[in-house]
Amino acid sequence: MERGSQNGEYDGRVMTEEQMEILRKQIAMYAVICGQLVSHESLSSKLPVSSGMNPTGGGYFDSIVASPSTYKISHRHRWTPTSMQLQIFESIYEEGSGTPKPQRIKEIMMELSQHGQVMDKNVYNWFQNRRPR
Amino acid sequence: MERGSQNGEYDGRVMTEEQMEILRKQIAMYAVICGQLVSHESLSSKLPVSSGMNPTGGGYFDSIVASPSTYKISHRHRWTPTSMQLQIFESIYEEGSGTPKPQRIKEIMMELSQHGQVMDKNVYNWFQNRRPR
DNA sequence: GTATTATGAATGAAGG
DNA sequence: CCTTCATTCATAATAC
Numbered sequence: 001m002e003r004g005s006q007n008g009e010y011d012g013r014v015m016t017e018e019q020m021e022i023l024r025k026q027i028a029m030y031a032v033i034c035g036q037l038v039s040h041e042s043l044s045s046k047l048p049v050s051s052g053m054n055p056t057g058g059g060y061f062d063s064i065v066a067s068p069s070t071y072k073i074s075h076r077h078r079w080t081p082t083s084m085q086l087q088i089f090e091s092i093y094e095e096g097s098g099t100p101k102p103q104r105i106k107e108i109m110m111e112l113s114q115h116g117q118v119m120d121k122n123v124y125n126w127f128q129n130r131r132p133r
Numbered sequence: 134m135e136r137g138s139q140n141g142e143y144d145g146r147v148m149t150e151e152q153m154e155i156l157r158k159q160i161a162m163y164a165v166i167c168g169q170l171v172s173h174e175s176l177s178s179k180l181p182v183s184s185g186m187n188p189t190g191g192g193y194f195d196s197i198v199a200s201p202s203t204y205k206i207s208h209r210h211r212w213t214p215t216s217m218q219l220q221i222f223e224s225i226y227e228e229g230s231g232t233p234k235p236q237r238i239k240e241i242m243m244e245l246s247q248h249g250q251v252m253d254k255n256v257y258n259w260f261q262n263r264r265p266r
Numbered sequence: 267g268t269a270t271t272a273t274g275a276a277t278g279a280a281g282g
Numbered sequence: 283c284c285t286t287c288a289t290t291c292a293t294a295a296t297a298c
Contacts, residue, residue, distance in 0.1 A: 023156045078274055078293060099286075119151075125275055132288080133273075211278050211289060232283085258279055265284075266277075270297070281286075 079122045084115040089126055099127040212255045217248040222259055232260040 081089065092100075092108060100108060105123050112118045214222065225233075225241060233241065238256050245251045 023160070027156065027159050080274080080294065101285095122274080126273095128287085129273065129275085213278080213290090255278080259277095261283080262277065262279085268298080270295100272293100272295075274291105274293080276289100276291075278289080279287085282284085 079118065081112075081118070081122075081126070082116040085112045085118065088112055088115070089130070093127070093130055098131065099124070212251070214245075214251070214255075214259065215249040218245045218251065221245055221248070222263075226260070226263055231264075232257065 088108075088111060100123075102120075105120055105127075109118055109120050109123045112123065221241075221244060233256075235253075238253055238260075242251055242253050242256045245256065
């Protein structure tokens with residue numbers, strides 16, 4: 001569907017088919033590895049893939065991003081509101097009543113999307129986080 | 134359609150942010166599972182088990198997190214399922230309809246406790262939270 | 267380039 | 283169930 005932008009100034013939602021293919025392969029590889037590990041859990045043998053994953057609690061995306069450098073899809077893992085969106089957020093926040101209802105969230109999202117890409121969840125999270133901090 | 138451009142337009146977009154998120158979660162989960170299984174093979178004595186260890190109630194990833202020395206893990210205030218428990222949760226969730234009855238909760242808790250400390254309430258909460266999110 | 271801070275996001279738990 | 287709050291984790295932004 002339309003995402004409300006006429007200016008193409010964001011690139012966070014772009015994924016090429018090459019990148020999708022990498023993801024597919026990674027998932028397939030993990031599936032195979034897990035299957036093998038579950039089946040032969042007691043038959044310890046060295047895994048060929050330890051470089052591909054980062055079990056030390058770190059990045060989800062590292063192994064994806066760590067692919068060939070021709071990808072322009074920079075590290076836009078996390079949404080950041082534009083300054084205009086922030087102003088709107090703040091003014092709505094001022095007028096009241098905590099975290100808006102889902103219907104209201106949707107409306108706010110629609111308004112914000114005039115000023116940059118945004119999803120319902122982003123709006124929800126913003127209000128959830130705004131109050132305590 | 135041409136889609137060879139690397140100039141910053143999104144003409145090659147074939148995947149939405151939501152879809153990317155799903156893939157990302159899949160990969161993350163596999164990474165955790167693999168990490169857990171690998172640890173289990175080589176460091177089986179360090180796995181959190183039900184034998185009364187881990188009084189803070191969280192198996193968490195302690196066995197796979199090569200914990201940064203500066204981070205204090207000792208007090209974990211909220212329960213976190215181990216990856217093995219998560220697998221069990223998910224498979225039960227797949228076959229089931231909604232939140233289980235108290236008796237069933239108890240059974241599930243017993244099974245899960247083979248893989249880390251857990252209480253009835255944790256199981257209940259997990260099923261309560263699983264659907265909306 | 268590395269360390270720190272601010273804040274987006276995920277999720278366990280409580281309340282209605 | 284659904285909504286709300288608290289805690290924690292991850293990371294973009296910033297300071298060093």
